[in-house]
Amino acid sequence: MITTDRSSSSGRRAWWAAGLGLIALLLAGLWWSPRPDADAREQGAASGQGLRVGAGEGAASGVQFGPGASVAALVAPTVLPDGRPSDFSPQDWAALKSAMAQTAKPEAELKRVVAYLRFQKGFEQWQSLRESSDMARRQQLAASLVDQLPERLRQGEVTMGEALMLASALWTDLEPNEDKRKVRLEEVQAVLASAAPQPDAAQQSREAAQQAEYKRREAAIVLEYQSRPESQRDQVWLEGQLDTARRAVYGAN
Numbered sequence: 001m002i003t004t005d006r007s008s009s010s011g012r013r014a015w016w017a018a019g020l021g022l023i024a025l026l027l028a029g030l031w032w033s034p035r036p037d038a039d040a041r042e043q044g045a046a047s048g049q050g051l052r053v054g055a056g057e058g059a060a061s062g063v064q065f066g067p068g069a070s071v072a073a074l075v076a077p078t079v080l081p082d083g084r085p086s087d088f089s090p091q092d093w094a095a096l097k098s099a100m101a102q103t104a105k106p107e108a109e110l111k112r113v114v115a116y117l118r119f120q121k122g123f124e125q126w127q128s129l130r131e132s133s134d135m136a137r138r139q140q141l142a143a144s145l146v147d148q149l150p151e152r153l154r155q156g157e158v159t160m161g162e163a164l165m166l167a168s169a170l171w172t173d174l175e176p177n178e179d180k181r182k183v184r185l186e187e188v189q190a191v192l193a194s195a196a197p198q199p200d201a202a203q204q205s206r207e208a209a210q211q212a213e214y215k216r217r218e219a220a221i222v223l224e225y226q227s228r229p230e231s232q233r234d235q236v237w238l239e240g241q242l243d244t245a246r247r248a249v250y251g252a253n
Contacts, residue, residue: 085114087121099239116157119148126170135173142170146188150195160196164189210249217245 077087084093100110126141146167153163167188175181221241225233 087118088114095235112155115148116152116155119145119152119157122148123166139173142173146170146174149188150191153192154195154197156197160192163192167192214245214249217249218242221245 077085100106103109129138225238
């Protein structure tokens with residue numbers, strides 16, 4: 001989530017909502033362009049014999065999510081001399097930094113949103129392999145995604161229900177034995193429960209209503225933007241409309 005203050009759940013929801021349009025465009029491929037070394041990284045990662053969670057929150061909990069003994073996590077993109085990660089184009093990186101500059105903690109928010117975008121990209125790659133015979137590659141992606149779920153939940157980027165559904169889908173690849181898979185999912189649920197934010201009921205209800213209203217407005221704005229001919233799509237207009245919608249729903253916070 002894109003947030004202004006980690007101590008304020010409403011602030012997190014506001015900036016997450018404000019960033020949905022930006023992230024949607026990145027994930028739709030309007031900004032994100034795959035790098036030539038992406039396939040090589042993934043093929044190399046898929047060559048391992050076993051799977052387990054990497055150095056993320058799942059590993060710290062002592063829960064081994066994957067069925068094997070060990071395998072290197074997906075190789076992180078390199079940082080180029082200009083400070084840009086190799087999996088972002090110069091235009092993408094500049095746009096993302098510009099958007100994060102509007103937050104209270106630009107560097108922290110940039111790091112967090114980049115991690116979330118990579119999580120989403122990894123999920124898209126995993127889905128694209130649904131009909132693939134390369135199960136090792138698909139399992140490697142699934143293990144990496146499971147490893148990241150607690151942090152994505154902790155940041156409020158997914159709900160507990162969404163995290164559990166994702167974990168269930170991913171573990172279908174990681175553990176074919178239904179009884180063993182059920183045990184692992186119970187372990188995952190315990191890890192996720194400890195990572196989940198705990199807002200009070202009234203605040204949660206209020207934020208849910210705000211989020212629903214923002215999503216309604218955002219959907220209309222993005223639809224209008226995407227319905228225009230490509231030559232008439234004005235990024236400044238889109239960002240301005242999303243910001244206006246955010247302020248209308250969440251105030252000026």
